[in-house]
Amino acid sequence: xxxxxxIGIGNMGRPMARNxxxxxxxxxxxxxxxxxxxxxxxxxxxxxxxxxxxxxGVDFVITMLPTGAEARAVYLDSGVIAAAGADTVLIDSSTxxxxxxxxxxxxxxxxxxxxxxxxxxxxxxGAEAGALTFMCGGDPETFAKARPxxxxxGKSLVHCGGxxxxxxxxxxxxxxxxxxxxxxxxxxVMGERLGLDRQTLFDVLSTSSGGSWVLQNMCPVAGPVPSAxxxxxxxxxxxxxxxxxxLRLSQASAxxxxxxxxxxxxxxxxxxxxxxxxxGALDSTSIAKLVDGSD
Numbered sequence: 178x179x180x181x182x183x184i185g186i187g188n189m190g191r192p193m194a195r196n197x198x199x200x201x202x203x204x205x206x207x208x209x210x211x212x213x214x215x216x217x218x219x220x221x222x223x224x225x226x227x228x229x230x231x232x233x234g235v236d237f238v239i240t241m242l243p244t245g246a247e248a249r250a251v252y253l254d255s256g257v258i259a260a261a262g263a264d265t266v267l268i269d270s271s272t273x274x275x276x277x278x279x280x281x282x283x284x285x286x287x288x289x290x291x292x293x294x295x296x297x298x299x300x301x302x303g304a305e306a307g308a309l310t311f312m313c314g315g316d317p318e319t320f321a322k323a324r325p326x327x328x329x330x331g332k333s334l335v336h337c338g339g340x341x342x343x344x345x346x347x348x349x350x351x352x353x354x355x356x357x358x359x360x361x362x363x364x365x366v367m368g369e370r371l372g373l374d375r376q377t378l379f380d381v382l383s384t385s386s387g388g389s390w391v392l393q394n395m396c397p398v399a400g401p402v403p404s405a406x407x408x409x410x411x412x413x414x415x416x417x418x419x420x421x422x423x424l425r426l427s428q429a430s431a432x433x434x435x436x437x438x439x440x441x442x443x444x445x446x447x448x449x450x451x452x453x454x455x456x457g458a459l460d461s462t463s464i465a466k467l468v469d470g471s472d
C-alpha cells in the first residue's frame with residue numbers, strides 16, 4: 178500500500194480520498210477548510226498542517242484545486258515540490274489552464290520530481306463510484322507508476338501525451354459537455370412548448386442520434402433521469418460556476434491555438450451570464466433555466 182498526500186478535499190476530492198482509504202492506502206490530507214479536512218480525517222486520514230506537510234514523506238501527492246493560480250501557489254509557493262522526495266510522484270487532478278500545468282511540470286522536472294497533470298471527468302457520482310476518467314499528461318513511465326493509484330479512483334485511465342496534454346483533453350471534453358447541455362436544454366424547452374412530453378422526448382433522443390452521456394446521466398429537466406440534479410432543484414454535482422470557468426479555459430486555449438470555436442464561445446458567454454445572474458452554485462445543467470427564461 179502507498180502513502181499519499183491529498184491536497185484539496187472539496188466535492189470531488191472527498192470521495193476520491195475516501196476510495197483511496199477504502200483501498201488500504203494511508204492518507205495525509207490538507208484543505209484550507211477545517212470542515213472539509215475534518216470529514217476526511219473522520220474516515221481515516223491523518224491531518225496535515227500545510228500543503229508542504231502533506232507532501233513530505235509520501236509516495237504520491239494528489240491535488241484537486243480550483244484554478245491554475247491555486248495550483249501554482251500550492252506547488253511553487255507553498256513548497257510541495259520542494260518537500261517532495263526524489264521518488265514521489267505528483268498528480269494534479271485539478272482542471273486548470275495548460276500554461277499553468279506546464280509551468281508546474283517544468284518546476285517539478287527541474288527538481289527531479291515526476292509529475293502528471295491528470296484532470297478527471299465523471300462528476301461527483303463518478304468519484305463516489307470510483308469510476309472517473311483520468312486524462313493524463315506526462316511521460317509514460319510516470320503514468321505507469323501512477324496507474325495503481327489512479328485505478329482506485331477511476332475506471333478509464335488515458336495517457337494523452339506530454340505535459341499539459343491531460344489538461345488539453347479535459348478542456349476539449351468540457352467544451353463539448355457545455356455545448357451539449359445547452360443543446361439539450363433548448364431541445365427539451367422547445368419540445369414541451371410544442372406539446373411533447375419530456376419523457377417521450379427523452380426516450381426518442383436516448384435511442385437516436387441525439388443521444389449522449391450528458392443526456393443519460395445529466396438530463397437538464399426533471400423526470401426522465403431520477404439521479405440527475407434537475408430532480409433536486411439543481412443541487413450541484415458540477416456547478417455552473419465551474420462549467421463557466423472551464424469554458425473560459427476553452428476559449429483561452431482556442432485563442433492560443435488559433436482555433437475558431439464559435440459554439441464554445443457562445444456556450445462560455447451564456448454560462449457566464451447564468452452565473453452572473455446568481456446561479457453559479459447550482460448544477461451546470463441549470464442552464465436550462467436560462468433557456469426557458471426562469472433564471
